Amino acid sequence: MKFEKPIAVKEIAAMIGAALSGDENLMATGINEIHKVAAGDISFVDFEKYYNASLQSAATIIIINKKVEVPEGKAILVLDDPFSAYVSLVKRFRPFVPAHTPISDTAVIGEGTVLQPNVFVGHHVRIGKNCIIHPNVTIYDHTVIGDNVIIHAGTVIGADAFYFKKRADREVMYDKLESCGRVVIEHDVEIGAGCTIDKGVSGDTIIGAGTKLDNVIHIGHGAVIGKNCLFAAQVGIGGKAIIEDNVILWGQVGVSKDLTIGKGAVVLAQSGVPSSVEGGKVYFGSPAEDAREKKRELGWVKRIPEIWAKLNS
Numbered sequence: 001m002k003f004e005k006p007i008a009v010k011e012i013a014a015m016i017g018a019a020l021s022g023d024e025n026l027m028a029t030g031i032n033e034i035h036k037v038a039a040g041d042i043s044f045v046d047f048e049k050y051y052n053a054s055l056q057s058a059a060t061i062i063i064i065n066k067k068v069e070v071p072e073g074k075a076i077l078v079l080d081d082p083f084s085a086y087v088s089l090v091k092r093f094r095p096f097v098p099a100h101t102p103i104s105d106t107a108v109i110g111e112g113t114v115l116q117p118n119v120f121v122g123h124h125v126r127i128g129k130n131c132i133i134h135p136n137v138t139i140y141d142h143t144v145i146g147d148n149v150i151i152h153a154g155t156v157i158g159a160d161a162f163y164f165k166k167r168a169d170r171e172v173m174y175d176k177l178e179s180c181g182r183v184v185i186e187h188d189v190e191i192g193a194g195c196t197i198d199k200g201v202s203g204d205t206i207i208g209a210g211t212k213l214d215n216v217i218h219i220g221h222g223a224v225i226g227k228n229c230l231f232a233a234q235v236g237i238g239g240k241a242i243i244e245d246n247v248i249l250w251g252q253v254g255v256s257k258d259l260t261i262g263k264g265a266v267v268l269a270q271s272g273v274p275s276s277v278e279g280g281k282v283y284f285g286s287p288a289e290d291a292r293e294k295k296r297e298l299g300w301v302k303r304i305p306e307i308w309a310k311l312n313s
Contacts, residue, residue: 001031001090003029008026012061018079022071033222040060043086044062056071061077083175087176090202102119107127114131119136122141125143127139127145132149132151134151134152140159144182146187146189152190152195152215156196161179161201180201183204186207195218196217196219200221206223206224217231218237223242224241229249230248232269235251241259242261243255250269253273255267265280266282267288268283272287273288
């Protein structure tokens with residue numbers, strides 16, 4: 001998320017009650033989680049094994065829970081609970097604003113776009129030309145939709161990321177990491193009925209141009225779906241997964257978070273993808289493997305009773 005205008009790091013430190021070290025003249029231009037950061041961004045880290053990655057990242061300002069050596073050109077903000085400090089900044093700069101009308105006055109709707117009854121369009125949404133949004137679709141704040149997009153009934157675009165911090169010493173154990181990202185749907189996308197596409201925690205969840213989603217599909221926060229992909233019903237994509245162009249996922253495929261499916265890959269129905277796979281191949285099974293090898297393996301598994309009987313005859 002980018003700020004409307006740069007904010008001095010001294011102001012940020014005062015807002016969250018942090019001790020400031022490093023360059024005190026820096027200006028913050030946005031807030032982002034570590035894998036999405038760019039120069040000018042604020043990020044946070046609260047686990048020591050991630051300290052070095054955070055300090056060496058593109059982030060300009062890092063909220064951290066331990067005094068460390070400050071890399072040149074950066075500032076660190078030290079306090080006990082970076083997670084809560086980060087959340088407080090999200091709430092300050094991207095606060096929840098209640099809706100009072102089904103279509104926000106701040107939404108921009110392109111020429112020729114049709115909104116069917118009971119569609120909800122939140123604040124600062126942009127919808128392109130010649131789209132069809134079917135009944136009971138919910139489009140959360142800051143969503144961006146291109147031209148010639150079709151969204152079928154009951155789909156929800158832009159719900160919060162499923163992202164929590166566990167506090168084991170409390171009765172209510174999970175703290176919510178507030179989402180301030182967006183969903184960006186490019187031109188000529190079609191999204192089936194009853195789908196859910198979560199916004200990024202701080203960056204964008206992206207559905208590439210020409211991609212077609214069947215009914216009852218879930219796309220997790222920060223996922224990047226390439227161009228001209230085809231997903232059948234009940235596919236689930238974990239947060240921050242990258243699905244490259246021209247990928248086909250057949251029914252009930254499950255894709256874990258933080259991985260890449262290469263360009264042109266095909267994953268057959270009911271497969272599970274736990275880690276990155278190369279493009280241009282067909283996969284099957286859980287964990288998903290080369291489909292020909294997996295089917296050959298299953299053929300041998302079916303023969304186990306026959307082979308066992310022969311061995312014991």
